[in-house]
Amino acid sequence: MVTLGPFLKRELRLLARQKADWLNPVLFFIIVLSLFPLGVGPEPNLLRIIAPGVIWIAALLSVLLAAERLFKDDYRNGVVEQLVASRQPLLSFVLAKLLANWLSTGLPLVLLSPLVALLLNVDMPSFIVMLLTLLLGTPLLSLLSVLGAALTVSADKGGILLALLILPLYIPLLIFASAAMEAASMALPYHGQLAVMLAMLLFALALVPVAVISALKINVS
Amino acid sequence: MFKWLHPYAKPETVYHLCGRLMPWLMGAALLLLLLGNIWGLAFTPPDYQQGDSYRIIHLHVPSAIMSMGTYSAMAIAAFIALVWQVKVAQWSVLAIAPIGAVYTAIALITGMAWGKPMWGTWWVWDARLTSELILLFLYLGVIALSGAFSDRQTGAKVASLLAVVGVINLPIIHFSVEWWNTLHQGASITKFAKPSIDPSMLWPLLINILAFKILMLALLCVRLRTAILVNEQHRPWVKALAGD
Numbered sequence: 001m002v003t004l005g006p007f008l009k010r011e012l013r014l015l016a017r018q019k020a021d022w023l024n025p026v027l028f029f030i031i032v033l034s035l036f037p038l039g040v041g042p043e044p045n046l047l048r049i050i051a052p053g054v055i056w057i058a059a060l061l062s063v064l065l066a067a068e069r070l071f072k073d074d075y076r077n078g079v080v081e082q083l084v085a086s087r088q089p090l091l092s093f094v095l096a097k098l099l100a101n102w103l104s105t106g107l108p109l110v111l112l113s114p115l116v117a118l119l120l121n122v123d124m125p126s127f128i129v130m131l132l133t134l135l136l137g138t139p140l141l142s143l144l145s146v147l148g149a150a151l152t153v154s155a156d157k158g159g160i161l162l163a164l165l166i167l168p169l170y171i172p173l174l175i176f177a178s179a180a181m182e183a184a185s186m187a188l189p190y191h192g193q194l195a196v197m198l199a200m201l202l203f204a205l206a207l208v209p210v211a212v213i214s215a216l217k218i219n220v221s
Numbered sequence: 222m223f224k225w226l227h228p229y230a231k232p233e234t235v236y237h238l239c240g241r242l243m244p245w246l247m248g249a250a251l252l253l254l255l256l257g258n259i260w261g262l263a264f265t266p267p268d269y270q271q272g273d274s275y276r277i278i279h280l281h282v283p284s285a286i287m288s289m290g291t292y293s294a295m296a297i298a299a300f301i302a303l304v305w306q307v308k309v310a311q312w313s314v315l316a317i318a319p320i321g322a323v324y325t326a327i328a329l330i331t332g333m334a335w336g337k338p339m340w341g342t343w344w345v346w347d348a349r350l351t352s353e354l355i356l357l358f359l360y361l362g363v364i365a366l367s368g369a370f371s372d373r374q375t376g377a378k379v380a381s382l383l384a385v386v387g388v389i390n391l392p393i394i395h396f397s398v399e400w401w402n403t404l405h406q407g408a409s410i411t412k413f414a415k416p417s418i419d420p421s422m423l424w425p426l427l428i429n430i431l432a433f434k435i436l437m438l439a440l441l442c443v444r445l446r447t448a449i450l451v452n453e454q455h456r457p458w459v460k461a462l463a464g465d
């Protein structure tokens with residue numbers, strides 16, 4: 001039986017009380033984005049060309065920043081251990097984590113994207129594609145970061161290891177997302193790339209929770 | 222079949238089996254490596270277009286094939302380790318990972334050395350090159366993850382899980398040259414079609430592929446024996462072995 005409600009309520013309450021957990025990655029996202037015009041120069045045309053890659057790299061890094069603390073507290077105070085020991089299906093716990101993670105890191109990026117588009121001089125047709133890639137891509141980012149966090153939850157040096165593990169898994173997503181935005185900026189069809197992203201998302205949605213559950217069990221035993 | 226396989230779940234049996242196989246495998250690998258490389262590098266005709274620089278294929282293709290083959294071996298071992306909790310399978314995941322990482326690195330480095338005169342650049346961000354690089358990162362991730370836990374057993378299990386997750390990359394690498402129209406050419410040898418490479422160049426290449434495969438098994442035997450000794454150091458049979 002999947003009982004999502006109580007778990008999700010608990011996750012959201014935790015997020016509401018620990019605002020730094022989700023505010024800091026969002027701030028980080030904006031700061032990384034504002035560093036690029038300073039680094040490569042404020043030329044509007046140049047910014048429009050590099051915008052797809054820059055936005056996605058900033059999104060990857062900010063999601064990674066949020067990922068490290070996903071299971072840490074629940075592991076330290078014994079919640080994960082109790083859940084495994086109680087023989088409750090872990091699925092609802094994992095799904096609640098996933099949903100809360102997307103709501104707190106993925107959704108703010110989607111909501112911020114109009115601002116980002118203004119900052120980086122992205123025009124309207126490209127912006128719509130950017131919004132679509134973010135909508136399709138950020139849930140996949142959440143799935144992969146939950147997986148990485150579950151794998152490294154009891155590791156001694158989690159932070160940098162987590163980056164080493166999940167950044168390679170992010171690469172296909174990065175390729176297709178920026179390919180879609182690039183195609184759109186040249187007025188080429190971009191539906192193929194979006195379809196591949198949707199396929200990756202559905203595939204990961206089916207398999208990642210299974211891997212997360214077994215990773216949590218290994219880390220507890 | 223399980224009755225026949227069952228004794229090999231016991232570390233002691235595997236240790237002795239590896240010890241018996243190792244000299245034969247190592248000898249065969251060295252012999253074939255010498256044969257394939259000398260034949261391929263010195264006695265095949267130069268390519269009509271690429272001249273002598275195509276000869277790096279004799280190192281590049283076998284190591285690229287084995288970078289993926291080693292990964293599948295590691296993933297199968299990891300799957301067995303996770304599902305049936307066989308300890309020897311867990312240790313072999315960690316024993317295989319560095320071998321595969323080195324094969325991947327060889328494939329990337331020889332590919333770069335060939336790309337410089339042929340494509341005019343050391344590196345292009347094409348689908349196959351990028352996915353091979355991801356494969357190297359996955360190997361390094363497995364190695365790093367296994368070392369990150371204070372409990373060695375947890376590390377081995379978590380690394381096995383990552384190895385299974387990473388299998389997703391194998392078909393992407395394999396079909397990257399067919400799915401995307403990229404700079405890297407398609408396969409020259411396939412099982413079903415007539416190879417698009419001349420037989421005089423094909424034979425040393427096949428010998429080298431076989432040699433790299435056997436070398437992988439030989440190195441695995443060496444590393445697995447060491448892993449078994451390290452993990453079983455408190456068992457009586459290891460103590461008896463050390464006492465001799």
